[in-house]
Amino acid sequence: MTPADVVFLFLGAVTLGSAVLVVTTRQLVHAALWLVVTFGALAASYLLLTAEFVAWVQVLIYVGAVVVLLLFGIMLTRAPIGRSEGLDSANRPVAIAVAAATAALLVTVVVAGFREAYVELGDPPAGTSGQMGASIFRTWVLPFEVLSLLLLAALIGAIVLSRREIQPPGESSDERPTERPTGPGRG
Amino acid sequence: MHIVYPAVVAALLFSVGVYGVLARRNAILVLMSVELMLNAVNLNLVAFDVWLGDALRGGQVLTLFVIVIAAAEVGLGLAIVLLVFRNRQTVQIDALRDLADRDAEPAERPEQVSTEIS
Known part of the structure; x- marks a missing residue:
């Protein structure tokens, strides 16, 4: 070791x-x-x-x-x-069983497959900032740009989901849409 | 270093995440468990990238991408959880059964609804 x-x-x-x-x-x-x-x-x-x-x-x-x-x-x-009670649901024993089965399966496969795998660390280092920057902006630049679009979509989605209902001034904001009286000027 | 150590740690961390997703009732705790599972995958990616010595560093770049996607996922997930909390005043995911596929039993319906509300 x-x-x-x-x-x-x-x-x-x-x-x-x-x-x-x-x-x-x-x-x-x-x-x-x-x-x-x-x-x-x-x-x-x-x-x-x-x-x-x-x-x-x-x-x-x-x-x-x-x-x-x-x-x-x-x-x-x-x-x-x-402390709050009721953070665990009723299917906790099933969850323990499933997690133990997952752990047993994965550990068995990984140990059987990679028991001999050995790497000498640090010579040369695997991921300094310079190496990673060159790799991202040369080889992987297209997925990087696509990922920026995905982040933008997630940002807009989160804003749309969590904004309050936009209402004209003078109405209280916690009225539900179904309870709102249909006045003039609102189609 | 033996690659089997990070691989085994990642496998066990993934199992802990599986347990958390299945056993927790609070939606935010479920999101935390999903983060644990994603981190287990990240550890695997980094360890095997170091082992292979990939010249393009595909494993580590994919780790960065997974981190970004996890951040987007937790942002959207929390927005959905907050929306559910605003509409239902609860984040207990086993209380949200509106989309559950149950047999229609007209005699039991009112009872079930009343127990869910209380």
């Missing part, structure tokens, strides 16, 4: 432990905070695998943006701050 193996096993244990806490904790806010630990440990794993650029993108987007979005969602759905 090389030192890299030991460090990676430690990071993997942190990742898995905090992931299990995300799906088992009884407090919604704690789930989001354990998610930060999971994503941070994964970013450290990427650094260990010398995928430097992916690691920092992970920190920026997941820890910086996605978790904040999820915390906003928790806040806006008026979730209780303390």
